[in-house]
Amino acid sequence: MSAPFVTRFAPSPTGLLHRGHAYSALLAHEAARANRGTFLLRIEDIDATRSRKEFEAAIFEDLAWLGLSWPAPVRRQSAHLADYEAALSRLVAAGLVYRCFRTRREVAQAMASAPHGAMDTFRSDPLPSAEEAERLARGEPFAWRLSLAAAQARLGGFGNLTFQEEGAGPNGETGLIQARPELGGDVVLARKDVGVAYHLAVVCDDALQGVTHIIRGCDLFEAAHVQRLLQALLGLPTPVYRHHRLLAGPDGKRYAKRDKAETLRALREAGMTPERLRQEMGL
Structure with missing residues (x-):
């Protein structure tokens, strides 16, 4: 069968x-x-x-x-916000995310000032606990970001992260693909104003709904790399991907x-x- x-x-x-x-x-x-x-x-x-x-x-x-x-x-x-909050709580408890107090403008400035040739992505480190506590006490807004460094340490590297591509990525990528979650940097998983961000919600939804095949445009090919990492960290199944032309x-x-x-x-x-x-x- x-x-x-x-x-x-x-x-x-x-x-x-x-x-x-x-x-x-x-x-x-x-x-x-x-x-x-x-x-x-x-x-x-x-x-x-x-x-x-x-x-x-x-x-x-x-x-x-x-x-x-x-x-x-x-x-x-x-x-279904409770589903996403539960998944985020698991990542928080495992030390796989951190609070980022930078505004979107500050993040853009940090990326613009990165050394020449660096990836056009944002990566940072958690704030010292005392400074973080002060900012929280002042009620400053923050976003929960996935820590690539912590995720890499948890999984022993990203070498075993792969996904099956039945369509083609923007550069013709097909077949068994080596996931490169570093392409996305420390992505935002939740914000104070939204509650949950795209990557975390989609990964939870697909698992809860039993989705086996994801068919979408090749502009979302890089998203599959980040989502494959979240699937590994949360112990969720990995669907087959089929990215199509735009x-x-x-x-x-x-x-x-x-x-x-x-x-x-x-x-x-x-x-x-x-x-x-x-x-x-x-x-």
Whole structure:
């Protein structure tokens, strides 16, 4: 009997979906059908300042228009903060994270002043306990950062960290990939204003939902390296990854919300059909 195949599409309700989202969702849905598996929809709404219920409703509407279906209930990250807090508490207890009191601007300045040739990532050391206590007493905000140094010591190095890539990374990487979590530096796992950050939430969600295959754009290939490390530290299974090409518009720029890419709603209102859209995307 073959192992179950479970994949997911996990948009953030911070804007309307565009062609790039449709391509990723369709690939995941078709992969699930081809493997007699399950396609999950997950709403990644931990960013309370930008997430909107009207965008969530539009996600359901757009995906239904594309002809996709998924089991209910849909997991919303905002309803499962306790899961992420529990995982963070484990990392705190193991000494694998530290409090970082630097602002985003200070972090950017620290990276800019790094020696020439250094990686464009942030790494630091925990503050002395007395200084940290003083800052906490003053109520200064902080972020929990994953300590690469502590993680490396815990695992005896990163040499045994690998993941299977069935698609291709931005430089054509495929097959068994040696994870390089140092590419991400000491990533933020939680903030005071958000509670949990992307990497930790995604790793917890995928494990709790039994996701076996992650199908997403190759712009998230480097994220797999950091997430593979978190899976090892938390004792979670490692899914198979399948990173796909990114769709680009006539101007050669990839579709993105921040660039106000033409939305699926606009395409639908202009008379586009799901069948024609699939053909345009080569599906």
